Amino acid sequence: MSADDSPDAYDSLLERYKRATYIGDAAGVLSWDQEVVMPEGGTPARSKQTSALSGARHDILTSDEFEADLNAAEDAALSDEQAAVVREIRREFDRAAKVPKSLVERISEETSNALPIWKEAKAEDDWETFAPQVETLLELKREYANHIDPEADTYEVLFADYEPWLDLSVAEDVLEQLRDALRPLIDDLNEADADLATPFDGTYSDDDQFSLAESTLEYLGYPDDHGRLDTAPHPFSSGTQFDARVTTRFDNEDPVGSIGSVIHEFGHATYTLGLPREEYGTPLGQNRGLTVHESQSRLWENHVGRSASFLSNYVDLVNDDLGTDISGQELYEAANQVYPDNLIRVEADELTYHMHIILRFEIERDLLSGELDVADVPEVWNAKMEEYLGVTPDTDAEGCLQDIHWAHGSFGYFPTYSLGSVLAAQLFDAAESDIEGLDSQLADGEFDALHEWLTEEVHQHGARYTTNELVKRATGEEFSADAFIEYADAKFSDLYDL
Amino acid sequence: MSADDSPDAYDSLLERYKRATYIGDAAGVLSWDQEVVMPEGGTPARSKQTSALSGARHDILTSDEFEADLNAAEDAALSDEQAAVVREIRREFDRAAKVPKSLVERISEETSNALPIWKEAKAEDDWETFAPQVETLLELKREYANHIDPEADTYEVLFADYEPWLDLSVAEDVLEQLRDALRPLIDDLNEADADLATPFDGTYSDDDQFSLAESTLEYLGYPDDHGRLDTAPHPFSSGTQFDARVTTRFDNEDPVGSIGSVIHEFGHATYTLGLPREEYGTPLGQNRGLTVHESQSRLWENHVGRSASFLSNYVDLVNDDLGTDISGQELYEAANQVYPDNLIRVEADELTYHMHIILRFEIERDLLSGELDVADVPEVWNAKMEEYLGVTPDTDAEGCLQDIHWAHGSFGYFPTYSLGSVLAAQLFDAAESDIEGLDSQLADGEFDALHEWLTEEVHQHGARYTTNELVKRATGEEFSADAFIEYADAKFSDLYDL
Incomplete structure (x- = not known):
């Protein structure tokens, strides 16, 4: 797929999308680090960092420029492969654009915070320690699913985050x-x-x-x-x-x-x-x-x-x-x-x-x-x-x-x-x-x-x-x-x- | 420094600035990973990731909203400590805003690429392998310094990145x-x-x-x-x-x-x-x-x-x-x-x-x-x-x-x-x-x-x-x-x- 035979809007869309992916993958490195090598006391800073990356990725995927490129790419003459790329990006955009950035960042921060609490609760065999965190995350995820599709079943919406193409x-x-x-x-x-x-x-x-x-x-x-x-x-x-x-x-x-x-x-x-x-x-x-x-x-x-x-x-x-x-x-x-x-x-x-x-x-x-x-x-x-x-x-x-x-x-x-x-x-x-x-x-x-x-x-x-x-x-x-x-x-x- | 007694523009500025710092610190984690644990073959992806983080950080520090908050904060009544915070942010903004994002990302990507080449050149005792990379980076850094202050000596401008307050x-x-x-x-x-x-x-x-x-x-x-x-x-x-x-x-x-x-x-x-x-x-x-x-x-x-x-x-x-x-x-x-x-x-x-x-x-x-x-x-x-x-x-x-x-x-x-x-x-x-x-x-x-x-x-x-x-x-x-x-x-x- 060279720049020569692909529509400009498609190329521009792909550049933006790649940037978002790179930031997402950087967050993946931070998450590996947190689970494998990070000292325990690093959590507060790590939560802020991963949350900022979630926010930055979200900003790109939901920007007006991104949406304009996406719309223009859909109207352009695309190869089958390009159409598949646009299909995937459209799906991600539709889900991202409906969720406020503040919620995305909050979920990211709360999950980063939850990790050491879960570890502690597990070590001490104490569900009660972990329960409030589960409550918070459930509430945030309900809110998240409701933004994406208020008509649909919450579980169904969340499931589609992991398996987008099977009902x-x-x-x-x-x-x-x-x-x-x-x-x-x-x-x-x-x-x-x-x-x-x-x-x-x-x-x-x-x-x-x-x-x-x-x-x-x-x-x-x-x-x-x-x-x-x-x-x-x-x-x-x-x-x-x-x-x-x-x-x-x-x-x-x-x-x-x-x-x-x-x-x-x-x-x-x-x-x-x-x-x-x-x-x-x-x-x-x-x-x-x-x-x-x-x-x-x-x-x-x-x-x-x-x-x-x-x-x-x-x-x-x-x-x-x-x-x-x-x-x-x-x-x-x-x-x-x-x-x-x-x-x-x-x-x-x-x-x-x-x-x-x-x-x-x-x-x-x-x-x-x-x-x-x-x-x-x-x-x-x-x-x-x-x-x-x-x-x-x-x-x-x-x-x-x-x-x-x-x-x-x-x-x-x-x-x-x-x-x-x-x-x-x-x-x-x-x-x-x-x-x-x-x-x-x-x-x-x-x-x-x-x-x-x-x-x-x-x-x-x-x-x-x-x-x-x-x-x-x-x-x-x-x-x-x-x-x-x-x-x-x-x-x-x-x-x-x- | 509570939200109660600080001007709104100052608070808003600080929120934006913190987000930029968090992204910079995330890049620091990626850099630690690259030097300590990353397998060699990871370089191409890592270069893209760090470059995207540099770009995202730069976007925040140079946005119109950031500049507006900065200007407003400077006009507000600030405590000495707040004034010091604004002084530091102003300095960073002035340097960042003058450098195009494409150059920031290019420098980030080239330095990430340069690392394995330097390692190889050192292992093989071969300056010629590393020289083109040095040439590229010098050229990019000259360009960078020229954006910040075309009148000043290049070395002086770069030195101030590491020691901002001593001539x-x-x-x-x-x-x-x-x-x-x-x-x-x-x-x-x-x-x-x-x-x-x-x-x-x-x-x-x-x-x-x-x-x-x-x-x-x-x-x-x-x-x-x-x-x-x-x-x-x-x-x-x-x-x-x-x-x-x-x-x-x-x-x-x-x-x-x-x-x-x-x-x-x-x-x-x-x-x-x-x-x-x-x-x-x-x-x-x-x-x-x-x-x-x-x-x-x-x-x-x-x-x-x-x-x-x-x-x-x-x-x-x-x-x-x-x-x-x-x-x-x-x-x-x-x-x-x-x-x-x-x-x-x-x-x-x-x-x-x-x-x-x-x-x-x-x-x-x-x-x-x-x-x-x-x-x-x-x-x-x-x-x-x-x-x-x-x-x-x-x-x-x-x-x-x-x-x-x-x-x-x-x-x-x-x-x-x-x-x-x-x-x-x-x-x-x-x-x-x-x-x-x-x-x-x-x-x-x-x-x-x-x-x-x-x-x-x-x-x-x-x-x-x-x-x-x-x-x-x-x-x-x-x-x-x-x-x-x-x-x-x-x-x-x-x-x-x-």
Whole structure:
């Protein structure tokens, strides 16, 4: 897309938009810093800084000049690609322009403030410390959603911030299908008396696990000149196609958790790194929303990282770094245990995971609608845990305080985790059809063909296509949970001899 | 300064100004990240991000609304403190408003690009790789200075970016006095045959030196909830009164270098941390320019850290962390060796240091005026090293490529190092008069009284007073090099038995 054959208004619009993106990405660096390296006492200044960046970005996206360029670009003769760019920018403008800057800055400042309060509340297992902050953020987010669309359901408006091109009804359908299909399967597994291997019975130091995390990333092809590995209380990945970082954390009794989270965050980072560099700052250089993002992390975590073929040789790295002596089959069983009594979402297996999401979705929906009081969250959380998984957390730290999302003000985010998981299965099915011998490649630690397929079908397009368009191009089918349900059923029936 | 008794225009001005400061501080975080943790491949995105922040900050400081508020505030009835705030903002506005935003962004982007090129050139000892970048930055900085004051000398305009309230002629006088006083002293020391102790003859690992750096910071009272220690190729400190970080680097043969740099950066950080928190974002919460900043680092590095009394007990930390067994007197002698044959500015002793500055000052002045070609810098550098210190670097890596400043586009910065050093002596003299038993406090590792004195006399005022006003209030005298020259003469005559 050269300046020569694109309308002036389009070029001018894109320049402004890129500037806004760069400021947003700068805020991303500040957020990484806050979660990974910032000393605690830095919070008051950091809140001001991130809030000022939110405001500056908002100023650009809502300026009269921006709107004029946008209107003129829409009236100009555009290529399909340019039209897609303008579609994305229009959507962002419409949402931004409706929200007053003061509210944007306030949300940014309050979420920055909330982070240390959540950490403290979690450390002290005290929901009451965190509750006022949740109340404030809910109120601000309700206000935010009301500015964007006073007619629409609050949850629906917020959900669209994370997944712009799938209706909330699709998410609701998927969650319902998952509940209906997985609940009986989980019950069956519980009753089955298969004895899966639990080969890790020692203590595994942070240093050894860090080495393993590094080896894992190298094995998968993570480029160390475009990323880095750190530890953080809540693993995440962030960055741009030039610098996509990952974090993990360690449980000294259970190294499987960190292995999974490293491969998961690698999947996110590899998507980010696959976005076209020459489109940095434009919608064509941006990810297609959280469903697709999560599909990439889940594809690597579950369909690669939890597969028997991958683990058959990868186990050598584990044995080298942790000083263990276990087999590929043992690691495969350890990585695929289904634990209905697990309390922590990010440590959940592929099946119960979705129960954790359904619980959060229901609680958030009721919090936003006002049907549920913030003070009652612990009670409702625990009741739902009992209902869906048959287990009640002893503490709120292991219950409603476990996730960082509310401290980030991210209400409406959770369903994209389930959507991403099901999309991962659908995409992996398609990749398996297209790549001959994929399974033995995974066993051999050969990931080039899979990387290429994902880059070709997903990464390189940025936000060129809407979510469902992208899925149809890559798989030939509409977005659906079928592949996941079929995959889960086959895999776990086999593992548990059902 | 409450909203109740301050004029509306003043309040509005301050809100805008704070927003600009926050964005500038966000850029500071990005710069820390780039120098300390960013993977190399992140540069292209980082350049865009920092440039966008420079532009956003510039937009605020040069907006019509900002100018209108500034004019109105100047016409309002202001307290002395408010008048000082407006004086600082006016100065910044005048400089910013004259420079086109495109130039600001271009400088920011080019300096961000220059950093990896400088690193590469230094690693490969190849000035030619870096030269085109220096040429570009010189041209941009000439243009920049010309916008600010087309009548004035380019160097003078750039110098005022770092030290706004002392004339360049003061710097020139000081440099001349230092040359005149120190050259003969250095010659005398060279001829003296005092045999100072060189107790470090082993190899000291990065890990041990890192531990020592941590112990040193703790000993000095550096608060770990408001700062952090990392390594960087070029030690620096950065941050705000909430989060002031330091970096160091290690020479495995010579631990004295890192000890000095840690105490130096601690001095900077402790100034930053002493700025009033409630004034964060306003001129009253900002430092008083680089002369005063450097006076704080030099005071701690030289007048505390290189003193016999401080080292007498501090040596225990060294012995503990490095596994050595040396005496306080040996460490004192090791920390105060004068090495005219040292090539590296940041490793220079208190005397030859200023020769390094004079050399850079002369080269930069001639580069900016066009009298010196960029291609000829290595030759002129080496000739001046021979002239001032009697030694010629073997490589440009140890010569004209050693400093990061040009990669930052920081031309005109170096004289503040010498100004800061002489001010350190002047302030320390005053502190010694005011604090009874300071010397034995330093021996005992008691720094509270000195911290309090510096906070009271320097830190807490932010940019409330001009440089010379601040000096007069703290010391009762005009800014002068006399105290330093007297101090250096006495100390080194004694050490070298002159």
